[in-house]
Amino acid sequence: MSGFKKFLIRGNLVDLAVAFVVGAAFAGLVKDFANSFITPLIALLGGKPDYTALAVTINGTKFPYGIFMTSAIAFIITAAIVYFLVVLPTTKLIERMDRGKEATERECPQCLSDIPVRALRCRHCTTELVPSAELPR
Template structure:
């Protein structure tokens, strides 16, 4: 029982649980945003994207492919919302915050692996490397 308790209270499991709960809440937020704003905009431009009634019948068996088409459109809309309203602004913010930071690694000219800036020998291919040029402040 102590092993199970140790497993439950390990940091990675707690972090994963928190990430899952926040992710589920965020998914609901994105879905509601799409339903409240994006889908009505699309409906204004070209009609409501609802193809759930589309189906084909082969030998008496109905294949409702319209459900998949509607879900695929919803997925593309959701992915675009997440990319343009979350991923892109976050990447730009991180890039802006990292501008002033000093580089801690450089590329080995022989094997192209990342090595510490002050290294004079590559830890991967063991090539001798010229010291990094000092960048004036």
């Protein structure tokens, strides 16, 4: 039983659980934002994107492709919201924060692998390297 307790309390599992709960809450937030603001804007321009009634019947079997179309449109809207309101600003913030940091790796001119800046030999292809001028020895 103690092994099971350690498994449940281990950092990775707790982090995963927290990420799942926050992700679920965030998904609800994005969905409500899309339903409250984005979908009405689209309805102003071209009508409400609800195609759930669209279907085709072949040999008596109904294929409701409109349900898929509505879900696909909702997915695209949600993905755009997440990209423009979360991913893009976060990427810009990380770039801004990393501007002043010094490089810790460089590219091997022979095999193009990442190696430490101060390395004198590539760990991948064993090419002898010229010491980098970026960091003092």
